[in-house]
Amino acid sequence: MRISSQTELTWIRNMHNSTAEAPHMARMCNETSSTQSPGSEFSLGVLVLLAFLMVLLALVTILGNALVILAFIMDRNLRHRSNYYFLNLAISDFAVGAFCMPLYIPYALTGTWHLGRGLCKLWLVMDYLLCTASVFNIVLISYDRFLSVTKAVSYRVQQGIASNPVVKMVAIWVFAFLLYCPAILFWEYVAGCSVVAADQCYAEFFHNWYFLLCASTLEFFVPLLSVTYFNVHIFYNIQRHQRHSSVQDCELPRSGTLSWRFCLLPRPGASSTPSEAEDSVSSLTKSWRPAVMSNCPSRTPTSPTALKRDFSASFRSRTVSKLQQDKKRAKSLAIIVCVFAICWAPYSLLMIIRGVCQGKCIHSSLYEITFWLLWLNSSVNPFLYPVCHMRFRMAFMKILCPKRFARLRSGSF
Numbered sequence: 001m002r003i004s005s006q007t008e009l010t011w012i013r014n015m016h017n018s019t020a021e022a023p024h025m026a027r028m029c030n031e032t033s034s035t036q037s038p039g040s041e042f043s044l045g046v047l048v049l050l051a052f053l054m055v056l057l058a059l060v061t062i063l064g065n066a067l068v069i070l071a072f073i074m075d076r077n078l079r080h081r082s083n084y085y086f087l088n089l090a091i092s093d094f095a096v097g098a099f100c101m102p103l104y105i106p107y108a109l110t111g112t113w114h115l116g117r118g119l120c121k122l123w124l125v126m127d128y129l130l131c132t133a134s135v136f137n138i139v140l141i142s143y144d145r146f147l148s149v150t151k152a153v154s155y156r157v158q159q160g161i162a163s164n165p166v167v168k169m170v171a172i173w174v175f176a177f178l179l180y181c182p183a184i185l186f187w188e189y190v191a192g193c194s195v196v197a198a199d200q201c202y203a204e205f206f207h208n209w210y211f212l213l214c215a216s217t218l219e220f221f222v223p224l225l226s227v228t229y230f231n232v233h234i235f236y237n238i239q240r241h242q243r244h245s246s247v248q249d250c251e252l253p254r255s256g257t258l259s260w261r262f263c264l265l266p267r268p269g270a271s272s273t274p275s276e277a278e279d280s281v282s283s284l285t286k287s288w289r290p291a292v293m294s295n296c297p298s299r300t301p302t303s304p305t306a307l308k309r310d311f312s313a314s315f316r317s318r319t320v321s322k323l324q325q326d327k328k329r330a331k332s333l334a335i336i337v338c339v340f341a342i343c344w345a346p347y348s349l350l351m352i353i354r355g356v357c358q359g360k361c362i363h364s365s366l367y368e369i370t371f372w373l374l375w376l377n378s379s380v381n382p383f384l385y386p387v388c389h390m391r392f393r394m395a396f397m398k399i400l401c402p403k404r405f406a407r408l409r410s411g412s413f
Contacts, residue, residue, distance in 0.1 A: 047109055050108075050109065051105065051109055054101065054105045054108065054109075054372070055105065057097075057101065057372070057375065057376065057379055058097050058098075058101040058102060058105070059097075060097075060379050061093060061094070061096060061097025061101065061375070061378050061379040062094060062097040062098050064093075064379065064381075064382035064383065065090040065091075065093045065094035065097065065378070065381070065382050066094055067382065067396060067399065067400075068086060068087070068090035068382050068386050068392070069087065069090050069091065069094065070399060071386070071392060071395035071396055071398075071399060072086070072087045072090075072395075074395065074398070074399065075391075075394075075395040075398065077391055077395075078391055078392065078395060081144070081164070081165050082141070082144050082145075082148070083389075083391075083392075084165040084166070084169060085137060085140050085141045085144055085165065085168075085169070086141065086385055086386050086392075088133075088137050088140075088169045088172065089134060089137035089138065089141065089381060089385065090381075090382060090386075092130045092131075092133040092134045092137060092378075093130075093134055093378035093379075093381050093382070095126065095130050096127075096130045096131065096134070096375060096378040097378060097379070099123075099126055099130075100123065100126060100127045100130060100131075100375070101375060103115065103119070103123050104123070104127075107201060108368060112199045112200075113199055113200055113201035114199075115201075117198075120201035121184065121185065123201065124184045124201065124202070124203055125180075125181050125184050125185065128179075128180035128181065128184060128203075129173075129176050129177055129180070129181055130176075130378075131374065131375075131378075132175075132176035132179055132180060132219055133172055133173055133176040134377070134378055134381070135219060135220065135223050135340075135344070136172045136175060136176055136223065137172055138223065138227060138336075138340060138381075139223045139226050139227055140168060140169075140172060141385060142226070142227045142230040142231055142336075143226070143230055145230065145231075145234060145333075146230040146231075146233060146234060149233075149234050149237050150233065150237065179215060179218055179219060180203075180215060180219075183203070183204070183205055183211065183215075184203055184204070187203070187204035187205055188204050191204065195207070206354075206355070207354070207355050207358050208355055209352055209355030209356045211355075212351050212352050212355045213352050213355075216348045216351060216352055219348070220344050220345070220348040221348070224337075224340065224341055224344070224345075227336075227337055227340060228337055231333040231334070231336065231337050234333055235333060235334070332384075335384065336384050336385070339377070339380060339384060340377065342373075343373055343374055343376055343377035343380075344374060344377065346369075346370040346373060347370040347371060347373065347374040350362060350366070350367060350370050354367065
């Protein structure tokens, strides 16, 4: 009995010690990876300058993407298949500027999260979701352009199917949510403890380089390779079209009819999208109709040789103009790929390196720079994608300069 009571006392003492150490262990788990923002390292003048730049970037992001959304709502001519993807991109980038940036600015400047644990989780979910959706939308836009060039006939057939772009747009958001959001919400419950301090706000997997490598591969490296492949293939088709484009591609038939118009319709491998091809056909038709009428009066018939010579000269000039437009599109595609890589590559690589060394080999200021560089992509997207399209530019002019748009429209008729 004495041995038994002594053993019982020892067991009770051990249980008491373990329960007393449990909160201490939980606290140590919370303090293992505290990450301070570099805001507290700067002087007051530098903090004011940083605050101004951050607010300016947020305003540019909000206003630029809001303009794209407003143009899509006001102008019905923009509501066709490919432009829905621009709308989806603008919505995700607009939310980055309207929600993610304003909540992060005080945290970046003070180094302390003052908004509570629940809002921190919501901010993390929205930030990762919106940025990932933005990347996937860029891939979708490049893929849509790729199809319009390589499979122009089938692309034009599917142009009127409204459900096709909607399904792809919804799939973008679903995949973006599944990539990071479950890990943000449930990581600490699976691990048994949280590694984030109470006054900090970052993901629990912040220093897990295995997860970061897999997620960055799906979020950046695969999209970068895909966008590069699509745009290089588009550029190759433009170059091939330039080599094979000549007046002989559209010779006048011996019958003397004006069937030359139909050679301007989209062909497999053509560099123009169906909508652009239709615009070019209609413009050519409008410009040639008065010329033909003037050259073919009812009283004195025009010589077929003169008509062929005039048509050959006009078609040659339009071919040169079309090739110049294709070169501009190819340059814009190259700029898009480069900007995407510049904005996303530093952050993606730095996150993996930081996870491997547990944050000890990367200075926090360098991380902040790459973090804002990533958000910069949401600011420049409205100027890289929609502005490159004539219809969007006309819609922007209609909103921002209605008087100039009215004069331009009246002068075209």
